Amino acid sequence: MITVEHLTKGYGAVTAVDDVSFECVPGTVTGFLGPNGAGKSTTMRMICGLTPPTSGGSTVNGVAFRDLPNPGRHIGVLLDASAQHAGRTGREVLGLSARLLGVSQQRVTEMLELVGLAGPAEKRRVGNYSLGMRQRLGLAHALLGDPTVLMLDEPANGLDPEGIYWMRSVLRDFADRGGTVMLSSHLLREVEAVADHLVVIGNGKIVADGAKDELLHSGGLYVRGLATDALEKVLVDAGLSSQPTRDGGFAVAGDAETVGRAAAAAGIVLLELRPADSGGLEEMFLRLTSNDSRKDAA
Structure with missing residues (x-):
């Protein structure tokens, strides 16, 4: 141990x-x-x-x-x-x-x-x-x-x-x-x-x-709307942590009701709002360490 x-x-x-x-x-x-x-x-x-x-x-x-x-x-x-x-x-x-x-x-x-x-x-x-x-x-x-x-x-x-x-x-x-x-x-x-x-x-x-299984399946939410830029601003204004995905959506740490109400209040049409798929260890690693810009030797 x-x-x-x-x-x-x-x-x-x-x-x-x-x-x-x-x-x-x-x-x-x-x-x-x-x-x-x-x-x-x-x-x-x-x-x-x-x-x-x-x-x-x-x-x-x-x-x-x-x-x-x-x-x-x-x-x-x-x-x-x-x-x-x-x-x-x-x-x-x-x-x-x-x-x-x-x-x-x-x-x-x-x-x-x-x-x-x-x-x-x-x-x-x-x-x-x-x-x-x-x-x-x-x-x-x-x-x-x-x-x-x-x-x-x-x-x-x-x-x-x-x-x-x-x-x-x-x-x-x-x-x-x-x-x-x-x-x-x-x-x-x-x-x-x-x-x-x-x-x-x-x-x-x-x-x-x-x-491992718990971490890889705690992916939060996936949301995608008609107005991508506007949706991103709404998520930020609502205090929701989010990251853009390759298909124009966002991976969001939050609950579906909060995301849905924020989008509705801004008049944004949502195309998808669902639990995020587990993208495996690689996706989780990149999400957790995306702000780690240090390049000095470990």
């Missing part, structure tokens, strides 16, 4: 992560989403002790990362698949970590087989690996200590479609056996396919946190 409580990180006048709180619970895959510069990587680095927070804190299975005895036996971390010794072979990378973690070399063999690097690939130097192969090795490294928690940043980057499907199956199986998975990725369709829970961050703040 990962617990984050009021986590904040500032760099001078810039607040990269602002009072962030959420949980990743056993038996689930939590998709941790946000645009570039939203604070995802900074949050993950604080959880695993690589970046000290300005305030707040986090725990893994109830213990701060720095206080975990042999942390790799509790949480497997993959933040950068390229951060591996290029001159060592795949087996050597895992073999050295196995000694540090206190696990057997048989576990190394099992992990190489799991990620599809057993055989000739394990004898190649990591510097000659493709990005997809380094991702597989990174996942093997995260799983090496048989942890109960996984925290992965862009683990499917560089994988082909078959590899992405394989990665999804591994993470789903890990969670179904009672493990906790925190997954950050820009591949929204893959996150939607595997995640149970979603946490969305924008401008350093949590903008959505809940079960």
